[in-house]
Amino acid sequence: MKRQGKSYTLEEALKKMGRYCAYQDRCHQEVRQKLREMKMIPEAIDHIMAYLIEHDFLNEQRFADSFARGKFRIKKWGKLRIIRELRQREISQLAIKKSLKQITDQEYREVLDDLALKRLETLTQCTALEKKQKLSSYLLYRGWENELVYDKIRELLD
Template structure:
């Protein structure tokens, strides 16, 4: 019963256009989707070129919206965002050039807010243990160690 429906080239092309219109995609996601349709290499290439030419597929736009979304919606730090983008096959140079999507003040404020929120929830531990757990948590969210230490010092000064 595991029969796959077969589509014409134009149907597949339209499905991939819809896939890209729904949300910005990176090349790797689109290529992965094409695997599902068992396309020959020439057809894949033609569709990829069409998607790029018509601006349905734009790696820089994808990278910028990914960075904004993960930071402003999920409060991820630069390291976690960078690693996830690398995993999606986005070139390092492009990732670095798009990080200006995150405002420096917003980055610092978000980190400080996460620090205070998490730090205040930890009960019954020595100060150094609380700090250690908080650092580990924030590094897990992708924030840089130096930035975390800066926020900690700012909070201690009060």
Template sequence: MEKKSFTFDEIKLKLVNYCVYQDRCHAEVEQKMKEFLLIEDAKEEIMLYLLKENYLNEERFTRSYIRGKFYIKHWGKTKIKINLKQKQISEKLISKCFDEIDENDYQKTIRKIYEDYYSKQKGLKEYQRKMKSIKYLLSRGFEYESILDITNN
């Protein structure tokens, strides 16, 4: 398949739209730029433009990512952190943005997922149901300590 060639301004506009459609991180924009045959200087110029005009904002991206993955997908902090690190978001920024998750909501979500999953475990001994439910929560990215706080109360 032949690559269609675009002018610098067309590419810049495409990348603006890419960022407007949904918050992006630097790594995603850099990945997207690979679709276009751009020289380093052009990439840098577009990147600076996106940052300057606030189309690209790593903190805003991180905050909306955390909210979405927790409140919509019900992921735990560990899973969210791992996925953000894969997107080259710094540990410091991730920690700073975790205040997007309300601690009470976090506890309630763990409890609800635990109870829902636990109630579906049929024909098992009590401790087996508990272990399976804890394992399930760990797989969703919740921290062992947080899970234990809930299961022991």
């Protein structure tokens, strides 16, 4: 026998989503998905979304800012990866631009330097060409811009 998921009243769903958004910044897409999983009807989803935005539980710019800050400082992602991930979450271009302004050029370059040096230290059993290939693919995968990556590789390995 197939078990039905719990059904929520509008009030229960509002409370649950309020806690969900208060715990951590969320993007609109995540919240809509969660509401669909809760089997809420489209009208209820729209009502709950409007309530969450109006009462500042849900704020696209705040989400973009904390996402960009966190992924840059903790995961050491470059701007291209951050942009790609924010676009996947349907964050507006304006919010993405504003969130990236928090990262200073100096801090950006310092993180790239540290990341490249740490990665290079792990590549001890490689030829010079292999080191260049592995280092570049590692940095590009993490979303660092081509010209910065290739400049850094030239600086470290030539």
